[in-house]
Amino acid sequence: MLVLGLQGSPRKKGNTRFLLSAALKEAREKYGAHTQMIDVDAMNIVPCKEYIVCEKKGFCPIDDDMRTLVYPLLRRADIIIAASPVFFYNVTAQLKALIDRSQTLWARKYKLKLKDPGSGQRRGFLMSVGATRGKQLFDGIHLTATYFFDAVDAVYSGSLTYRDIESASDMAKHPTVDADIRGAVESLCAPLARRRKILFLGEQGACRSLVAGAYARKYAGDKLDVLAAGANPAAIPDKNAVAAMAQKGIDLAFHTPRAIGDALSEHPPDVIVIMGPDIPVPKATTAAVIKWDMPAVDGDSASAVQTACENIEHRIKEMVETL
Numbered sequence: 001m002l003v004l005g006l007q008g009s010p011r012k013k014g015n016t017r018f019l020l021s022a023a024l025k026e027a028r029e030k031y032g033a034h035t036q037m038i039d040v041d042a043m044n045i046v047p048c049k050e051y052i053v054c055e056k057k058g059f060c061p062i063d064d065d066m067r068t069l070v071y072p073l074l075r076r077a078d079i080i081i082a083a084s085p086v087f088f089y090n091v092t093a094q095l096k097a098l099i100d101r102s103q104t105l106w107a108r109k110y111k112l113k114l115k116d117p118g119s120g121q122r123r124g125f126l127m128s129v130g131a132t133r134g135k136q137l138f139d140g141i142h143l144t145a146t147y148f149f150d151a152v153d154a155v156y157s158g159s160l161t162y163r164d165i166e167s168a169s170d171m172a173k174h175p176t177v178d179a180d181i182r183g184a185v186e187s188l189c190a191p192l193a194r195r196r197k198i199l200f201l202g203e204q205g206a207c208r209s210l211v212a213g214a215y216a217r218k219y220a221g222d223k224l225d226v227l228a229a230g231a232n233p234a235a236i237p238d239k240n241a242v243a244a245m246a247q248k249g250i251d252l253a254f255h256t257p258r259a260i261g262d263a264l265s266e267h268p269p270d271v272i273v274i275m276g277p278d279i280p281v282p283k284a285t286t287a288a289v290i291k292w293d294m295p296a297v298d299g300d301s302a303s304a305v306q307t308a309c310e311n312i313e314h315r316i317k318e319m320v321e322t323l
């Protein structure tokens with residue numbers, strides 16, 4: 001389970017960072033989550049230039065940290081926590097730039113009609129603080145969060161917002177903050193932490209394992225916490241696999257192949273599915289190992305990849321029935 005925190009305040013030791021850090025710590029320590037915080041102010045994220053390439057091609061031509069880091073994490077995350085102080089009744093400009101660039105994911109969903117395999121389970125949560133006490137203080141942020149979470153295929157599952165918070169250390173002195181965070185993290189993490197952890201291991205993590213992971217998330221994301229990886233990971237997903245899955249309406253874009261060590265460090269799996277005969281079983285694993293007799297796929301052959309995808313979908317459906 002990956003909990004991704006988007007820290008929108010430029011303050012290094014401010015209220016927003018305090019809230020988000022505490023939530024991520026609770027998710028790690030109590031629910032075994034893997035957590036990652038993006039300090040948005042430290043990122044190279046160019047504001048949207050309205051090139052509109054994303055609406056036609058599904059990709060943003062701007063080459064910055066959105067492409068290399070943020071889009072892949074938004075796709076992998078089970079829970080996304082967007083955290084920001086109120087700046088003129090909305091999130092900070094830094095976080096807003098990230099949110100605007102998620103238009104690419106909006107376009108893939110609504111223009112290209114592609115569905116992210118994690119969309120059924122992903123949850124979104126908002127944390128915000130403001131110095132004043134007005135009734136409408138968080139109205140703008142709630143609206144922005146509603147449409148951001150929809151674009152990144154996350155169900156908007158709640159918020160913690162605090163008025164009258166101004167100096168950098170105000171939040172830490174708040175009387176109910178610890179209990180508030182415990183309650184929020186429990187409601188977000190507890191249902192997802194119960195899932196069985198499964199790792200699909202392929203040769204390059206770019207075709208068979210990626211497709212199996214996508215179908216497992218699609219058909220059993222409520223029961224399985226899914227990882228996919230490769231023994232010798234490729235840099236990008238197999239383009240024929242991406243195309244074959246897109247024909248089925250499933251979006252594999254930004255699902256960057258992962259190294260086995262990286263995936264195992266996220267959490268030890270209960271089950272490892274070895275996707276082919278030449279792929280070694282990881283050493284010193286306590287997981288149950290299932291070997292699929294599935295030959296390597298000729299990635300250059302669109303029809304071979306398509307057949308493999310159909311075969312994998314069939315096997316995943318069979319597997320899901322036994323859960």
Ligand SMILES: Cc1cc2nc3c(=O)[nH]c(=O)nc-3n(C[C@H](O)[C@H](O)[C@H](O)COP(=O)(O)O)c2cc1C
Pocket residue numbers: 009010011013014015016017084085086087088089090129130131132133137165166167168
């Ligand atoms: C540029 C700027 C704009 C702000 N706009 C608002 C506002 O519209 N309403 C409000 O209540 N507080 C506003 N604030 C105050 C911050 O929201 C408040 O100090 C908050 O605690 C800062 O959180 P942080 O420590 O996480 O950065 C603003 C602060 C700055 C610097």
